[in-house]
Amino acid sequence: xxxxxxRFGFYLLAFWVAVTLNFLLPRLEPGNPLxxxxxxxxxxxxxxxxxxxxxxxxxDTQHGNILIQYVQYLVNLAHLNFGVSFSQYPASxxxxxxxxxxxxxxxxxxxxxxxxLLGTTLGVVVAWWRGKPFDLTVTPLTMFTQSFPAFFGxxxxxxxxxxxxxxxxxxxxxxxxxxxxxxxFGLPWSWNFITSVFSHAAMPVAxxxxxxxxxxxxxxxxxxxxxxxxxxxxxxxxxxxxxLRVMFMYAARNALLPQVTSLAITLGYxxxxxxxxxxxxxYPGLGYQLVNxxxxxxxxxMQALFFIIAVAMLIANLIADLxxxxxxxxxxxxxxxx
Amino acid sequence: xxxxxEPAAGADALVPDPIAAGQVVSSTGxxxxxxxxxxxxxxxxxxxxxxxxxxxxxxxSAIFAPLxxxxxxxxxxxxxxxxxxxxxxxxxxxxxxxxxxQTLYGGRFSLAVGVMVGxxxxxxxxxxxxxxxxxxxxxxxxxxxxxxxxxILPGLPLLIVVLAYIGHAADGPVAASALMATVxxxxxxxxxxxxxxxxxxxxxxxxxxxxxxxxxxxxxHIVFRDVLPNMLALIVNTVILSTMGGILAETSxxxxxxxxxxxxxxGTMLFYAQSQSVLFTHEWWCFVFPGCAIALTxxxxxxxxxxxxxxxxxxxxxxxxxxxxxxxxxxxxxxxAAGSLETAE
Numbered sequence: 001x002x003x004x005x006x007r008f009g010f011y012l013l014a015f016w017v018a019v020t021l022n023f024l025l026p027r028l029e030p031g032n033p034l035x036x037x038x039x040x041x042x043x044x045x046x047x048x049x050x051x052x053x054x055x056x057x058x059x060d061t062q063h064g065n066i067l068i069q070y071v072q073y074l075v076n077l078a079h080l081n082f083g084v085s086f087s088q089y090p091a092s093x094x095x096x097x098x099x100x101x102x103x104x105x106x107x108x109x110x111x112x113x114x115x116x117l118l119g120t121t122l123g124v125v126v127a128w129w130r131g132k133p134f135d136l137t138v139t140p141l142t143m144f145t146q147s148f149p150a151f152f153g154x155x156x157x158x159x160x161x162x163x164x165x166x167x168x169x170x171x172x173x174x175x176x177x178x179x180x181x182x183x184x185f186g187l188p189w190s191w192n193f194i195t196s197v198f199s200h201a202a203m204p205v206a207x208x209x210x211x212x213x214x215x216x217x218x219x220x221x222x223x224x225x226x227x228x229x230x231x232x233x234x235x236x237x238x239x240x241x242x243x244l245r246v247m248f249m250y251a252a253r254n255a256l257l258p259q260v261t262s263l264a265i266t267l268g269y270x271x272x273x274x275x276x277x278x279x280x281x282x283y284p285g286l287g288y289q290l291v292n293x294x295x296x297x298x299x300x301x302m303q304a305l306f307f308i309i310a311v312a313m314l315i316a317n318l319i320a321d322l323x324x325x326x327x328x329x330x331x332x333x334x335x336x337x338x
Numbered sequence: 339x340x341x342x343x344e345p346a347a348g349a350d351a352l353v354p355d356p357i358a359a360g361q362v363v364s365s366t367g368x369x370x371x372x373x374x375x376x377x378x379x380x381x382x383x384x385x386x387x388x389x390x391x392x393x394x395x396x397x398x399s400a401i402f403a404p405l406x407x408x409x410x411x412x413x414x415x416x417x418x419x420x421x422x423x424x425x426x427x428x429x430x431x432x433x434x435x436x437x438x439x440q441t442l443y444g445g446r447f448s449l450a451v452g453v454m455v456g457x458x459x460x461x462x463x464x465x466x467x468x469x470x471x472x473x474x475x476x477x478x479x480x481x482x483x484x485x486x487x488x489x490i491l492p493g494l495p496l497l498i499v500v501l502a503y504i505g506h507a508a509d510g511p512v513a514a515s516a517l518m519a520t521v522x523x524x525x526x527x528x529x530x531x532x533x534x535x536x537x538x539x540x541x542x543x544x545x546x547x548x549x550x551x552x553x554x555x556x557x558x559h560i561v562f563r564d565v566l567p568n569m570l571a572l573i574v575n576t577v578i579l580s581t582m583g584g585i586l587a588e589t590s591x592x593x594x595x596x597x598x599x600x601x602x603x604x605g606t607m608l609f610y611a612q613s614q615s616v617l618f619t620h621e622w623w624c625f626v627f628p629g630c631a632i633a634l635t636x637x638x639x640x641x642x643x644x645x646x647x648x649x650x651x652x653x654x655x656x657x658x659x660x661x662x663x664x665x666x667x668x669x670x671x672x673x674x675a676a677g678s679l680e681t682a683e
Binding site: 152170 | 483486487490491492494495496498499500501502503504582586589590593594595596608611612617618620622625626629632633636637639640644
């Protein structure tokens with residue numbers, strides 16, 4: 001329990017740092033962000049002069065007491081009041097996030113699960129036949145793909161698979177002509193819509209998969225190599241059990257623990273690499289919106305997006321922590337003893 | 339992704355073994371007398387040597403770009419969007435600029451940012467990590483907390499948001515690269531510090547440190563004269579990986595359009611390629627060559643890093659080492675597996 005309490009305390013602190021950074025960063029800008037917004041978005045302000053009011057606590061860096069502004073900012077945040085987007089006026093920031101978040105979760109989730117399954121399985125196989133030709137080709141290759149610039153990989157896929165071969169649609173999340181169809185449990189179930197969504201997701205997911213596969217493979221390989229030198233594995237082999245059984249039921253099972261927790265963490269990191277991949281494919285998720293918000297200097301939208309992405313990272317890590325302490329009771333004991 | 343790649347799982351829990359280092363050195367050629375011993379040690383494997391050679395070639399071609407390049411990087415006198423030919427080996431872009439010359443010059447900015455980040459991150463990581471790991475107590479708690487908070491904040495989005503506010507402040511290539519390197523270092527140094535801390539903690543319990551304490555050596559002397567030299571492999575590791583992280587972060591940010599767009603860098607080349615939709619007009623040479631330059635640089639650094647890894651962690655070597663029979667388990671049931679998580683605490 002003490003372990004969990006400490007972890008919760010840490011996440012609260014990290015949350016507070018993220019929230020406060022969001023408040024302090026506009027103050028780094030030389031000049032006045034509010035003035036900039038007033039000049040750039042005159043047209044929107046003429047339609048609605050109160051547009052800037054919710055932003056004043058954060059972006060009016062010239063007037064007022066910073067502490068009062070901070071409190072006002074926290075109150076706005078507690079009400080999830082992020083104001084109205086300038087670049088996509090008159091949409092509220094909340095509407096934009098609500099439409100972008102599911103796409104990002106879909107991309108990040110499906111690619112993380114695929115990479116976990118594929119990478120872990122390959123890692124087991126590679127560790128088992130360590131030093132054999134398969135290992136000597138696959139392992140260096142994944143070391144390379146792991147650090148391969150993800151956006152360049154995505155551009156290569158977009159060009160060769162999308163433009164030249166023409167196998168998949170080049171951008172967006174689905175064809176705008178397609179009707180989402182009947183909604184059941186809040187999700188659209190029209191066949192055309194689903195196939196459209198999957199064919200649009202294929203290339204972004206592949207790009208994410210390639211960049212994250214290596215981490216799973218190498219992680220599993222190194223833990224697996226340690227596990228393989230354990231006596232019970234030698235024992236299982238000596239008993240004459242089949243290779244597959246020893247490989248997966250004896251060795252891999254015990255090597256899996258650190259991997260399971262990495263799943264949640266990678267989900268968090270995937271949310272950040274999404275920024276690049278979504279931009280390459282113009283995929284309407286959080287990252288794509290963030291890039292466009294920054295390029296248009298749409299400060300309210302940008303701030304809210306950073307907040308959401310940071311919270312997503314925190315939640316993913318928190319889940320990883322909880323899972324680990326559930327799966328491995330030693331974790332709590334070890335730090336509790338300190 | 340642009341978050342720095344952490345070293346292979348468990349590498350932080352392992353200690354470079356001076357005896358193992360000796361084994362690699364034995365295969366040195368006639369350069370033995372000139373090159374210092376530790377350089378030979380680090381680049382003693384064939385792959386890391388290949389990586390070093392590629393990296394040195396890339397750096398040299400960036401430094402001597404004015405001598406090699408056939409055109410000025412922003413010279414717009416070429417044909418528009420021409421495919422690779424003898425006069426323009428990498429083709430030209432839609433503005434008539436020579437891609438070959440741009441790729442050579444582009445490396446200057448990207449490599450400069452990378453090297454600055456690599457050195458700054460390493461120095462910061464050594465200072466903070468070693469102080470936290472050696473001194474311990476409340477100072478360790480506070481510094482570890484700081485590092486973990488930095489680690490949990492989403493790296494690339496944070497970089498983007500910071501640059502959104504101050505990215506326009508820089509003027510000229512030197513200021514622009516320094517600003518970018520600073521921002522990348524501040525947001526990305528924490529993983530290095532955490533790795534250094536773990537290593538320091540494991541070395542702190544060794545007999546030679548106790549011996550130094552009993553000898554009455556000062557703490558600073560012990561940390562920098564006794565403990566630090568034992569972390570050489572890890573430090574080189576950190577320099578290489580954080581330089582790589584710096585290059586990847588710089589190219590990603592410039593690709594997204596958040597740097598100084600007037601500079602010719604690998605990242606801005608890709609940005610203009612994307613914004614001029616060369617992908618849809620089949621002008622592949624506009625993005626393939628700068629992209630390959632980034633990929634080749636990264637690959638050379640991974641090769642170098644693997645050589646260092648193999649040195650620091652004998653278990654990663656291809657030749658199966660004899661099983662350390664009864665001694666290994668005594669350290670702990672999940673020593674290296676838990677290493678990554680233990681430090682996360």
